[in-house]
Amino acid sequence: MEFVVKNTKAPAIKAATLVLPVGEDLVLGTTAQSVDAASAGAIATVLKRGDLQGKPGQTLLLQQLSGIKAERVLLVGTGKADELDNRQWRKVVTAVTGALKNLGGSDAALALQDVQIKGRDAYARTRILVEVLAGGQYVFDRFKSKKADARPLSRITLLSDKTEQAQVEQAANHAQAITTGMNFARDLGNLPPNVCHPSYIAEQARQLGKDFKGLKVEVLDEKKLRELGAGSFLAVSQGSDQPGCIVVMQYNGGKKGEQPYALVGKGITFDTGGISLKPGLGMDEMKYDMCGAASVLGTFRAALELQLPINLVGVLACAENMPSGGATRPGDIVTTLSGQTVEILNTDAEGRLVLCDALTYVERFKPRAVIDVATLTGACIVALGSQTSGLMSNDEELARQLLGAGQNADDRAWQLPLFDEYQEQLDSPFADIANIGGPKAGTITAACFLSRFTKAYAWAHLDIAGTAWISGGKEKGATGRPVPLLTQYLLDRVE
Template sequence: MDFELKTLRLAQAARAKADALVFLVTQDTAKAKADDALSALAARAIKTGDFSAEAGKLLPCYAAEGIQAPRVLLAGAGDGSAQAVRRAVAAAIALIKSGPACQAVLCFAQTPSPAALRAAVLAAADAAYAYTETKPKAKPVALTGVRLALPAAASAALKTAFAQATATASGIRLAREWGNRPANHATPRQLAAAAQAIAKEKGSHIDCEVLGPKEVAKLGMGAFAAVARGSHEELRFIVLRYQGAAKSQPPVALVGKGITFDSGGISIKPAAGMDEMKFDMCGAASVLGAFEALRQLQPAINVVGLIPACENLPGGGATKPGDVVTSLSGQTIEVLNTDAEGRLVLCDALAYAARFKPRAIIDIATLTGACVIALGHVRSGLYATDAALAQALQQAGEAALDPCWPMPLDDEYAEGLKSNFADVANVAGRPAGSVTAAKFLQRFVPEGTPWAHLDIAGSAWKSGKAKGATGRPVGLLVQYLLAQAA
């Protein structure tokens, strides 16, 4: 999807050539004097009761008098807030994306806030996305370009918001694309190649290193290696480094869970719904998406991305319940349940992050079904050892309309992780399962380093008719990194 920011007063927008024109009608627009064709059309529709400015309401019109575009869509944008604009644009683009319109104008009657403009871009990109990688006969989305028309010249703040939104949209699209690919089209090696492709882009300021089984074994990542034992697909440990600030500046480390397929291992999952376990690498995909946005925006910050990627399958060499493995940190782990594998690959990656002396570590993982029970599919779970980091991430999530919610990390939750045969067990009981998983990870965070864990099991993908990756929490991560750079 291509985006362009234009200055067009309503009278000019009515004369603009486009396949379709979406007019965002806010409550203020509805009350204003109708002295142009678009406002007059909206006023008539409201007066007759066929339309209202309520967020998400739509009224398609064809060959409207005084308007050049053959297709006009009135879209209610409520109070003009970012949330309302997102609902309006999402509904409008979903209606027109399948054609025949190829180019659309998205028209604001009043100058939007930077947050509302950002929401419009992200909503349009999200609504227009369609997965086609393994669907060669699928009809492509007809809509390929959107011009966002403002009634006055864009301020510096609006131009910045637009640039950030388009880059974030690219990152989200990349994350969705890799999250949606079947496991045989998104192996650890292919995920590593995707990371290398980002780094190879001209002027990316990104370096990429990929470690294989021998290097991982030499490092002593016994927990990570244990998860991969049952699969014929080789593991990969992906290290991305974005250098946007002076080398003396400590980086932010992003750690993404990259289980490209999770059968549960010997503790195998039920067959129903197991196909969705291709989404178990959405944490890794979100790190790739964040780096794609960094590549485009070039903010003054240093960022490290760490992705432990492998499959979790049963096999003759697979780790068994009761096995004890030694992690990179030197701590031994009793593997009581091989389906609690995400924490095993992450714990070694968290310990590895220490070598970069990061200012903060944020891991992102589809870690627990318990988090879905706690928070549903609206907010990601947020665990943090540092109040300032937690606040910054929560603020970034609210600003990006990609929200998270703080969860507890009381020491008492770790009691269930005690083991008679190792330093720690990889699971506790069912109560507070997402919390005990976070407490397990906390043991492996470099001492004194602010750390946050985002459990995205409920937000990374959708099931049912809308089955597919969401690209979350790329928006949150990019917003956080940009705020830190500022």
Template sequence: MNFELKALSLAAASKLRTDTLIVLISDQFQAGQDPLSALISKAIKAKDFSSKSGQMLQAYASPGISASKVIFLGISKGTPQDIKSGLNALIPSLKASETQALCLVSTDSGNAQRIQSLLVSLADGTYVYGTTQSKPVSRSLRQVTLALPSVTAALETAFKTTVAMIRGIELAKEWANRPANHATPSMLGKAAQALAKSAAISCEVLGPKDVAKLGMGSFMSVAQGSAEPLRFIVLKYQGGAKTDAPTVLVGKGITFDTGGISLKPAPEMDEMKYDMGGAASVLGVFHSLSQIKPKINVVGLIPACENMPDGLAVKPGDVVTSMSGQTIEILNTDAEGRLILCDALTYAERFKPKAVIDIATLTGACVIALGAVRSGMFATEDDLAHRLQQAGDDANDLCWRLPLDDAYSEALKSNFADVANVGGRAGGAITAAKFLHRFAKKYPWAHLDIAGTAWKGGAAKGATGRPVGLLLHYLLSQASTATKSPK
């Protein structure tokens, strides 16, 4: 999809030649002396239309209006949620008519968040996955023009950043949507190497022998039951000075999760192809960074493998040694994400990071706690937690902080190793985070449990691309802080 930004008054929009003109009407709408204003004023007066979010009125071949089709769309107060609700009501008609090009006209210039909400919601609603279809499938909407009364340099920057964010979100969706036989660990490695075509990005992909030399016994134990070889992917974005400490993103890359010997139930197991949603989000963020080019340094670590139940698979009760030297009793092989992440967290120490954030579809317990609205967020420092919370609010990619009290570690005690990989059912998302916390003591650390937010089930089954928006906002806020700080 191509995006364009224009400065266009409502009067000028009346003369714009386009197939579909969508005029956004908020509670603050004030009519001018132009054909579009006249038309909508009559409709409001006749109570055939209101600015309530999702309200629509269509007009065809209207006098004085060059566009053949005009849609007036209510967006209430113009909040991100109002805009999303409005566009959700509009998108089915766009799909039904197979609209290829449209112009979104805002009657006020708004701000960066308004631009982001409009474009991200439109892109999300019209996204189509087609990689493994027998016939070519693509979205019908190809061209989107956003028209504002005036365009400042700040709004131009916000527009470009939003477009880059959409590219990253859609890359994350693509890889999380792919079936496991089209998204193996080796294929993820090649996808990461493709990102390194950007001058600011480098990539290294480690195989089983390299990982064995590093002593990643916990990671290797998960992969040992699969015919697909593991991959440990290291991405580096160098936008700042070489002496600037990087932020490290660690993405869980279980390309398919059967549960291993602790086999999952058959219903909905197909959805376990998205268990690499954390890895997909890291790929998406790096794609966006390559376009925005902020002056920061970022490292992406992706431990990627399958969790399969063959004769070589790790067994409940086995004890493995992690890269940190800590031993782990594997009580449940379906708690495998934390086993690959813990070695990646130890590996992250070598970068002397300013912060490490891991992203994982980790626990069903987090889905029960927060549903599909907010990702679970854990952090060792209040400032890091606040910045992530704010980034989620700014991106409309929400998270919620959960506790890391030491008392939760009691459930992870083992008679046969330093730590067990699971506790009881109670507080499952928290005990999983406490397990990871043991391996993240040497830097500020946060954990995002995206099990409920990275994927939608049911008729709308598919990846959401979250939390690319949250992570990107967090990283760009770091770039902004670095710019403002004295040397």
């Protein structure tokens, strides 16, 4: 879908559909007033009849109003002006998206520039607007014999005041790149595990390197990882017929020699739990256990689309966790790439085993900061539900930056503690560390485990177990989160 920004009077815009906002007070904004005046009071007439109350997400379609060039006008309720926040704004734009899907015409013009959102400027308002509109067009029907019907809507014009036009254009540009990255991540997550295995993810990274100049991709296979001493990673991949790999991506868009920012993603393409086998109910959703790696790829895609002037490193720890005669057993002890030994008490705590070696490997790039992204613990869903990602860090400034990026991108995280007292739960009588810390504070002790391998740099961990996908029912599918948060973090670093 194409988005364009214009400083044009609403009555004069030629479009199949013109979208106008109406608040609960039914007082029209400046733009809607101009359309009402041009159409001899047609909008005021329908409002007086009570056909629209202006509640958030309500819509009313008006056909062929005289005096304006748009074929039809879609009125959308925006609620009470002093209550319109990000959540309500998303509801409004989602309603517009749904209404436009059911209308004919290849284009629409959105005259929503008079809408004010609490604590948000024109840039933030437009970012959410475009992300919701573009994301609402997403369809995953690759494996359906009957494909979804083609949608005629292909072009959306955003009307803007001249004073805000530069902000709106920048926001639309950023939002389109972010949505492209999110949809890339969603596609990877939604693919079945017999297609999206570690080698497939590696191939997608290689293709990204072919599509965009400046991206270097290297794939470390199991032979190379064995030579390096990545015993913790190999303990997970050895149970599967699908070979594991660590994918390393380098994008040098910044100054030569400038320290890079690093993103590390968990890429368990299917997680049976290994010998510590998971219950069968809902196990199909364990194909989403690679959404950390998918979100890193999606963020790279967004950064490459925008050609951000920044140096980035991406490390994807890709493996399949399967039970077999060659699989790791509870009680096995392995040596990590860092030299630390781990007693594996539960093979279903495999994400931290692949990540710890990836976090050790990334140290060689002397990163300015490292963020790992993983669907790591069910405990995070218990703590924060499906609305918010968990955040833990060894650096308060980095944590603050990520929390701020999540707030600005409307892709929020919440910080959990990483106190030393929790480390004691990982004590092992036989090795340097156990891979689980018992039933208490599972999200925190998982991060404590990872923190043992991140002492050389500023590091943050995002647990996206609750936010990376929607479970069950017709709405089941990958969300593309936290691509908006991560991309916003990078945009902030550039600024």
